[in-house]
Amino acid sequence: MTSVNEVLVAYDGTPLSEKALTHALDVYSDAPITVLHVIDYIEESYSAKALIGDETLRKRARDRSAELLAEAEAKAAEHDREVKTASEVGKAADEIIEYADRHGIDVIVIGSHGRSGVSRVLLGSVAETVMRRASLPVTVVR
Template identity: 50%
Template sequence: MVDHVLVPMDDSPLARQALDFALDVHPAADITVLHVVDYVEESYGAEMLVGPDELRERALDRADQLVDEARERAADHEGDLRTATEFGDPARKIVQYAADEAVDLVVMGGHGRPLVSRILLGDVAQRVVQRAECPVTVVR
């Protein structure tokens, strides 16, 4: 039985589809929406222009917007909806969160990052599938 589902959330259509899938397929499960702020995705030039504090504040504002959207999408969900924001490598943080919080299932979108980023850094979904201790469903 799936009691706790982790849905990593970025600003991609596939992440939204993954959340919708989790809500539809596991209507009574507790769902945690996790947004991982990846500073590698942020431009080093931007950090130099606005400073690390401003860059962090902007990232947190984006995270808040994603969380608000997730709450709206899950308004009629039977289970609890929790949210979390982490900083670091997305694949590592997702796998770590799933292990630390006794997640039964990870549901995530595939290919949320731009192609160039996936080639340079590896696909987050692929790394989560390989490393997670629990089952992972990838929505495409």
């Protein structure tokens, strides 16, 4: 079996992303883990932008990302582990794959459902896209 030197966990605060993090902490107990949250401004509604403005929405999204990553750090601490955290802006699947490629990640761990796409009921559109396009192993947790 090939050794895993670096793990990336896609994290959005949903129960399945929490399961993905727990899985990575349990299975890859000797490997460093990076928890990545992707801020996708496209998901914000146009009416919200009109009411409070783009910059306020961006600040809220950055603050929410910081909160989610702090939650992930706390969950890792419950397993007596430390994790690195990162936040990127863009389309989730694209950013997860690009981050993994740029940082020499050996395996991506992702939850099977997120907030995107009703059409991907069984797997989740982000997980499916990552699984199809990544050039490295992807573990999908459900």
